[in-house]
Amino acid sequence: TTNHRIALIPGDGIGAEVLPPAQLVLDVLGRRHGFSLSYTSYDWSCERYLREGAMMPADGIDQLRDKDAILLGAVGYPGVPDHVSLWGLLIPIRRSFRQYVNLRPIRVFEGIESPVRGARPGEVDFVVVRENMEGEYSEVGGRLNSGFPDEIAVQEAVFTRAGVTRVLDYAFTLASRRGGRLTSATKSNGIVHTMPFWDQLVAERAASFPQVAWDQEHIDALAAKFVLEPARFDVVVASNLFGDILSDLAAAVAGSIGVAPAANLNPERDFPSMFEPVHGSAPDIAGQGIANPLGAIWSAAMMLDHLGHPAAAKDITDAITSVLAKTDARTRDLGGTATTAEFTDKLIELL
Ligand code: NAD
Ligand code: IPM
Ligand code: MN
Numbered sequence: 405t406t407n408h409r410i411a412l413i414p415g416d417g418i419g420a421e422v423l424p425p426a427q428l429v430l431d432v433l434g435r436r437h438g439f440s441l442s443y444t445s446y447d448w449s450c451e452r453y454l455r456e457g458a459m460m461p462a463d464g465i466d467q468l469r470d471k472d473a474i475l476l477g478a479v480g481y482p483g484v485p486d487h488v489s490l491w492g493l494l495i496p497i498r499r500s501f502r503q504y505v506n507l508r509p510i511r512v513f514e515g516i517e518s519p520v521r522g523a524r525p526g527e528v529d530f531v532v533v534r535e536n537m538e539g540e541y542s543e544v545g546g547r548l549n550s551g552f553p554d555e556i557a558v559q560e561a562v563f564t565r566a567g568v569t570r571v572l573d574y575a576f577t578l579a580s581r582r583g584g585r586l587t588s589a590t591k592s593n594g595i596v597h598t599m600p601f602w603d604q605l606v607a608e609r610a611a612s613f614p615q616v617a618w619d620q621e622h623i624d625a626l627a628a629k630f631v632l633e634p635a636r637f638d639v640v641v642a643s644n645l646f647g648d649i650l651s652d653l654a655a656a657v658a659g660s661i662g663v664a665p666a667a668n669l670n671p672e673r674d675f676p677s678m679f680e681p682v683h684g685s686a687p688d689i690a691g692q693g694i695a696n697p698l699g700a701i702w703s704a705a706m707m708l709d710h711l712g713h714p715a716a717a718k719d720i721t722d723a724i725t726s727v728l729a730k731t732d733a734r735t736r737d738l739g740g741t742a743t744t745a746e747f748t749d750k751l752i753e754l755l
Contacts, residue, residue: 411468413477444471450479498678499537507532513728519656540645544559623642
């Protein structure tokens with residue numbers, strides 16, 4: 405049987421509560437589909453930072469290099485500034501392993517009541533393809549932390565032809581395999597210099613994908629359309645920051661950000677890809693055992709797909725569909741009273 409080496413980074417807060425359910429689900433599928441997963445767990449977290457002064461060891465990235473995939477819960481916790489926890493772990497992993505695609509599917513499942521009137525199950529089913537290495541999340545700039553009136557913070561948005569083109573190629577290819585439609589998130593109407601460049605590259609790449617019908621929407625109007633007409637989207641491609649914001653918005657349209665998964669992909673497979681729920685460590689509910697594990701479980705499905713087990717991945721999304729359609733088990737974010745463990749048990753029964 406094929407064995408896959410998985411790095412597990414539970415991280416902080418509910419990160420550590422949603423990964424065990426994902427592992428339980430993965431174990432069932434390994435037995436059924438004839439593969440195994442061997443896990444190496446890392447305690448890299450804000451707790452580690454407070455104890456040892458770093459989120460991960462100096463050779464942390466090297467420890468992950470030989471893994472087939474990384475499964476991450478969430479990082480960030482009150483008491484450690486977010487720029488420390490994120491630049492100390494999450495962002496270095498995404499960048500070192502050239503995970504330039506952040507794939508974030510959105511689906512309104514039957515049995516979930518969307519806060520958006522008219523967002524019906526089966527009709528809302530799209531993906532946000534988020535550029536994951538450059539753009540507004542650049543390392544160019546700095547902060548003069550003087551405490552005086554001359555204090556200043558500057559961060560340049562960096563868009564490179566190569567960096568934008570490769571994520572567009574991924575998005576157009578995905579659109580050609582899905583519904584054949586692509587929407588580009590832009591902001592070319594104002595005084596932003598980078599977005600007309602982005603638009604030009606979109607138009608250039610579009611010429612190679614005549615089978616894809618594409619358009620572009622200004623990010624502000626697009627945000628409104630996510631709420632007003634979520635059923636019209638198929639593939640939405642966006643810069644790093646725009647994609648970040650759109651993916652939480654889309655997840656809320658689909659009922660809860662607790663359901664949304666993400667795949668940080670290195671499409672060339674030179675390095676491990678990383679799978680993690682879209683949500684963060686949720687300090688407001690951490691430690692209560694009530695977090696929704698679906699985002700992590702669905703992320704695990706995306707991992708199996710990436711590792712070459714599409715049938716096993718589909719078993720997971722089918723079980724998610726069933727548990728929501730056929731039972732009233734729900735965690736609190738979806739209006740229910742089930743704990744993380746109770747909900748996971750129900751899902752595994754249906755798996
Ligand atoms: P968050 O996603 O942690 O929480 C936002 C809200 O959604 C909270 O009310 C929370 O209770 C709720 N929520 C989130 N996930 C849920 C789940 N699975 N089940 C039920 N409810 C859920 O976002 P935040 O509050 O902006 O950030 C908290 C911390 O997490 C910060 O330190 C932030 O930097 C970090 N963060 C990390 C990641 C990551 O590791 N990839 C992603 C986002 C935020
Ligand atoms: C996400 C998160 C991260 C991001 C933060 C925590 C840096 O919000 O994965 O969506 O913006 O990429
Ligand atoms: Mn986010």
